[in-house]
Amino acid sequence: MTKLNSKIPKGNLADKWTNYKSHQNLVNPPNKPKLDIIVVGTGLAGASAAASLGAMGFKVKIFCISDSPRRAHSIAAQGGINASKNYPNDGDSVYRLFYDTIKGGDYRAREANVYRLAEVSGSIIDQCVAQGVPFARDYSGLLDNRSFGGAQVSRTFYARGQTGQQLLLGAYGALSHQIKLGNVKLYNRSEMLDLVLVEGKARGIISRNVVTGELEKHFGHAVVIATGGYGNVYFLSTNAMNSNSSAAWQIYKKGAFFANPSYVQIHPTCIPVHGDYQSKLTLMSESLRNDGRIWVPKNKEDAEKIRKKQLKANDIKEEERDYFLERRYPAFGNLVPRDVASRAAKERCDAGFGVGNTGLAVYLDFAAAIKRLGKDVIEERYGNLFQMYEKIVDENPYENPMMIYPAVHYTMGGVWVDYELQTTIEGLFCAGEANFSDHGANRLGASALMQGLSDGYFVLPYTIQNYLSKEIKVPRMSTDLPEFNKTLEEVKGRLNKLMSISGNKSVDYFHKKLGHIMWEYVGMGRTKEGLSKAVELIRELKKDYWSDLRVPGDMNGVNTELEKATRVADFIELGELIALDALQRNESCGGHFREEYQTPEGEALRNDNDFMFVGAWEYKGEDQMPELHKEPLNYEAIEVKQRDYK
Amino acid sequence: MDLTLEIWRQENPKAKGKFETYKVQNISPDCSFLEMLDILNESLIDKVQLPINFDHDCREGICGMCSLYINGRPHGPDNEVTTCQLHMRKFKDGDTITIEPWRSKAFPIIKDLMINRNAFDQIIQAGGYISVTTGGVPDANSIPINRNDAELAMDASACIGCGACVSACKNASAMLFVAAKVSQFALLPQGKIEAKDRVKAMVAKMDELGFGNCSNTFACEAECPKKISVSNIARMNREFLCANIS
Numbered sequence: 001m002t003k004l005n006s007k008i009p010k011g012n013l014a015d016k017w018t019n020y021k022s023h024q025n026l027v028n029p030p031n032k033p034k035l036d037i038i039v040v041g042t043g044l045a046g047a048s049a050a051a052s053l054g055a056m057g058f059k060v061k062i063f064c065i066s067d068s069p070r071r072a073h074s075i076a077a078q079g080g081i082n083a084s085k086n087y088p089n090d091g092d093s094v095y096r097l098f099y100d101t102i103k104g105g106d107y108r109a110r111e112a113n114v115y116r117l118a119e120v121s122g123s124i125i126d127q128c129v130a131q132g133v134p135f136a137r138d139y140s141g142l143l144d145n146r147s148f149g150g151a152q153v154s155r156t157f158y159a160r161g162q163t164g165q166q167l168l169l170g171a172y173g174a175l176s177h178q179i180k181l182g183n184v185k186l187y188n189r190s191e192m193l194d195l196v197l198v199e200g201k202a203r204g205i206i207s208r209n210v211v212t213g214e215l216e217k218h219f220g221h222a223v224v225i226a227t228g229g230y231g232n233v234y235f236l237s238t239n240a241m242n243s244n245s246s247a248a249w250q251i252y253k254k255g256a257f258f259a260n261p262s263y264v265q266i267h268p269t270c271i272p273v274h275g276d277y278q279s280k281l282t283l284m285s286e287s288l289r290n291d292g293r294i295w296v297p298k299n300k301e302d303a304e305k306i307r308k309k310q311l312k313a314n315d316i317k318e319e320e321r322d323y324f325l326e327r328r329y330p331a332f333g334n335l336v337p338r339d340v341a342s343r344a345a346k347e348r349c350d351a352g353f354g355v356g357n358t359g360l361a362v363y364l365d366f367a368a369a370i371k372r373l374g375k376d377v378i379e380e381r382y383g384n385l386f387q388m389y390e391k392i393v394d395e396n397p398y399e400n401p402m403m404i405y406p407a408v409h410y411t412m413g414g415v416w417v418d419y420e421l422q423t424t425i426e427g428l429f430c431a432g433e434a435n436f437s438d439h440g441a442n443r444l445g446a447s448a449l450m451q452g453l454s455d456g457y458f459v460l461p462y463t464i465q466n467y468l469s470k471e472i473k474v475p476r477m478s479t480d481l482p483e484f485n486k487t488l489e490e491v492k493g494r495l496n497k498l499m500s501i502s503g504n505k506s507v508d509y510f511h512k513k514l515g516h517i518m519w520e521y522v523g524m525g526r527t528k529e530g531l532s533k534a535v536e537l538i539r540e541l542k543k544d545y546w547s548d549l550r551v552p553g554d555m556n557g558v559n560t561e562l563e564k565a566t567r568v569a570d571f572i573e574l575g576e577l578i579a580l581d582a583l584q585r586n587e588s589c590g591g592h593f594r595e596e597y598q599t600p601e602g603e604a605l606r607n608d609n610d611f612m613f614v615g616a617w618e619y620k621g622e623d624q625m626p627e628l629h630k631e632p633l634n635y636e637a638i639e640v641k642q643r644d645y646k
Numbered sequence: 647m648d649l650t651l652e653i654w655r656q657e658n659p660k661a662k663g664k665f666e667t668y669k670v671q672n673i674s675p676d677c678s679f680l681e682m683l684d685i686l687n688e689s690l691i692d693k694v695q696l697p698i699n700f701d702h703d704c705r706e707g708i709c710g711m712c713s714l715y716i717n718g719r720p721h722g723p724d725n726e727v728t729t730c731q732l733h734m735r736k737f738k739d740g741d742t743i744t745i746e747p748w749r750s751k752a753f754p755i756i757k758d759l760m761i762n763r764n765a766f767d768q769i770i771q772a773g774g775y776i777s778v779t780t781g782g783v784p785d786a787n788s789i790p791i792n793r794n795d796a797e798l799a800m801d802a803s804a805c806i807g808c809g810a811c812v813s814a815c816k817n818a819s820a821m822l823f824v825a826a827k828v829s830q831f832a833l834l835p836q837g838k839i840e841a842k843d844r845v846k847a848m849v850a851k852m853d854e855l856g857f858g859n860c861s862n863t864f865a866c867e868a869e870c871p872k873k874i875s876v877s878n879i880a881r882m883n884r885e886f887l888c889a890n891i892s
Contacts, residue, residue: 048780055779067701068767070807071709087787123781130783132776132836134800141790159800165708166803173775180771188764211756240704275674279681280705388707391724391731394676457780506691508684553696557658558757560699561691 004631007418008112013637017116025469032057038220040192042069045432046226047171048456054178064188070172073240077164078285080156081449083121092153094118104150105440106590113437120458131170148445150337156446161384192247193491195254198483202428213556217479221471222427229411229433233571235515237408238283249570256423257616259436260413262582265591267409268341272361281407286445289334291369295321296353303353313401332645339442342406365401412439416616420463431455441590498565503548507564527595531583538576587611647673650742675735700759707731710806715746720810720869728871750818752856765855772851773844774827795833802829804872811866817858822866825882842889
């Protein structure tokens with residue numbers, strides 16, 4: 001069994017990163033332009049990494065599936081970005097941010113990585129302000145903060161409800177600057193379809209230009225994957241339509257281990273499903289829970305009448321409402337972490353107290369906040385979210401409580417990386433949501449933006465040099481090497497195979513079917529029986545996919561159905577791995593909740609003796625059982641406890 | 647709802663395009679416009695026909711990827727929304743809906759309703775940023791910024807780069823897009839240092855790429871899904887003038 005080497009530096013937790021940086025190998029300035037780095041993905045992690053590496057002097061090629069790097073789905077993050085600046089003087093510190101993140105992740109993240117994340121969080125804010133990111137400010141002109149779930153301090157910096165957009169535009173600006181200088185070359189409307197290995201090291205990629213349909217070979221001394229998460233395995237999620245896991249999945253098949261795939265975050269505040277034609281779900285920022293109160297009727301009869309439209313939310317008297325989060329978790333109330341809030345909503349709906357047409361919704365009510373603060377304040381804080389809600393649902397949230405329900409949002413699991421963000425393939429790195437490293441089994445709000453930018457601005461540009469310093473004597477390779485041509489032919493074969501099935505069903509038909517299986521059996525409440533069933537159903541689905549899929553058109557030129565077909569083929573296989581991982585993890589932790597393992601109060605029950613490890617899967621071939629490798633998690637600075645938000 | 651759709655179809659950038667007529671039935675008023683097109687596409691695939699290509703991604707009105715000129719208006723009949731946030735309840739049963747791509751020389755058609763907006767990236771690359779590199783920057787709170795200026799900068803920076811402004815303009819001018827970026831940085835102390843070079847470089851690039859001139863009809867502001875104000879254009883003109891006389 002391969003031993004996973006996390007390469008965590010020795011020394012005290014607080015000194016590890018400083019020590020690492022002091023002793024790592026660097027590439028000197030004249031050598032940097034001789035080294036090519038491929039970055040796949042232009043979201044926060046990819047754009048910030050490419051911009052930073054370009055500015056250092058490396059030659060970077062960056063690949064983007066959309067028409068512009070500014071479209072990456074980081075743009076949709078609303079609420080904010082955490083940093084332990086302690087500007088509000090409420091007792092925040094690097095340690096406290098580290099502690100909250102580890103605890104929020106239900107003690108399933110690596111201490112050293114998370115500490116480093118907290119350590120560099122402040123620099124991210126400095127960097128973004130220097131780029132002209134218009135964060136919210138108070139009347140003195142200084143930066144404003146707000147609170148977020150899972151924390152008792154206000155450490156979240158924000159730009160209205162568009163923080164992700166503003167941070168991405170900052171990184172996009174920095175990237176554009178480097179493109180203009182010629183340090184970075186942008187390949188837009190290009191999708192990575194495979195990784196090229198030369199003598200076991202990552203040396204390039206095969207990409208497809210989605211406009212011309214041409215397959216291209218690209219060389220890099222190192223390759224960075226920053227292609228985001230795999231939430232779209234579930235079909236309905238808050239991810240963008242083009243968000244996909246194919247780059248991550250192809251490198252898995254080439255030897256990169258895939259860690260903790262079962263850690264999927266289901267976000268509590270999304271707009272409920274309204275019909276089977278629905279293409280995606282819309283998230284409402286968690287920041288809404290700062291001022292909104294979540295409730296369902298206390299009486300089942302009332303809930304039933306609401307579902308039948310015989311009663312409205314405002315008809316239910318105050319004493320007839322069950323503010324279930326405030327009731328169950330008085331200390332954190334509506335600001336409990338996402339996994340806890342999602343499960344509590346599901347529990348109420350399953351018990352028959354849900355509202356909306358489907359009964360799969362709970363209220364998020366701003367009446368008290370509007371009364372206390374005035375409509376103007378609420379509008380200033382959440383105006384764009386309220387507008388978005390009204391456009392979709394056709395109901396005024398200033399007058400009627402919003403309806404929300406949990407939806408798949410973020411994936412904590414991902415490509416296994418060591419402390420240097422290097423995968424189990426030499427020269428192959430993975431950053432941002434695509435890797436598994438910092439959030440354990442559950443991510444706290446406003447921490448995704450932090451991690452993406454931490455990886456891209458301040459971690460990877462250092463750690464990648466420790467690898468590249470050994471590569472300075474390697475000249476740029478020709479893409480006519482047999483390794484490149486062989487991989488190109490494999491890709492061509494895969495595309496041909498998909499095109500030639502000529503079955504009767506569309507890609508979306510299979511994707512929706514996969515989504516139903518995943519949500520039903522590998523969603524918020526999982527059981528051994530359900531997961532085993534899911535594995536069986538997914539295997540059948542895979543067979544059907546490869547025998548009854550229909551992809552119209554041809555491989556030349558634009559063919560969006562073919563693009564979707566390659567992605568869904570990978571989603572199906574990844575779906576099976578999620579189920580297998582959930583099946584082996586006989587405990588509940590964070591976003592992974594096994595019905596068999598819960599406390600008498602219905603909280604997640606971890607099993608630290610047997611499962612305090614990162615589960616990293618190794619690909620063993622088509623339709624073969626992958627092998628599980630365990631990286632033990634050691635907690636030295638933190639006392640491991642049951643999470644308690646009461 | 648039952649609808650008739652007149653959709654622009656064009657095989658590739660050089661091909662001659664034409665309108666084709668399609669019918670869709672039983673569309674829910676709660677369906678989004680793009681979901682309605684998904685339903686149409688699924689039915690085309692069922693008939694082994696090529697689906698209609700259109701740009702889209704986040705489907706929550708923020709990525710700026712979706713476009714579509716619907717019944718003569720960029721992003722359709724609703725105000726302050728992108729096409730992906732437009733819902734069918736804004737139409738009536740039996741309506742005929744005309745769907746075209748953005749119309750501008752600077753945004754060539756790729757296929758059907760998909761267009762090439764690389765020109766916007768090129769304008770940003772010409773100077774739409776602050777030339778700071780990673781690290782070595784001052785503490786965030788060492789640069790206090792007047793709250794009002796910060797809010798105005800945020801208003802300008804809310805632009806999603808969709809190109810509706812260009813599409814709405816009879817001259818296909820990109821003034822609102824460029825002005826929003828110029829304004830964001832002109833309003834902030836961090837951006838002032840390069841302000842003159844920035845506005846000159848961005849305007850020159852905009853002219854070079856074939857966008858038209860501004861003749862103050864304000865159609866851009868009226869159709870902008872993010873309500874970017876034309877006051878940004880006035881600010882840019884001021885910046886441009888100052889940059890060229892000093």
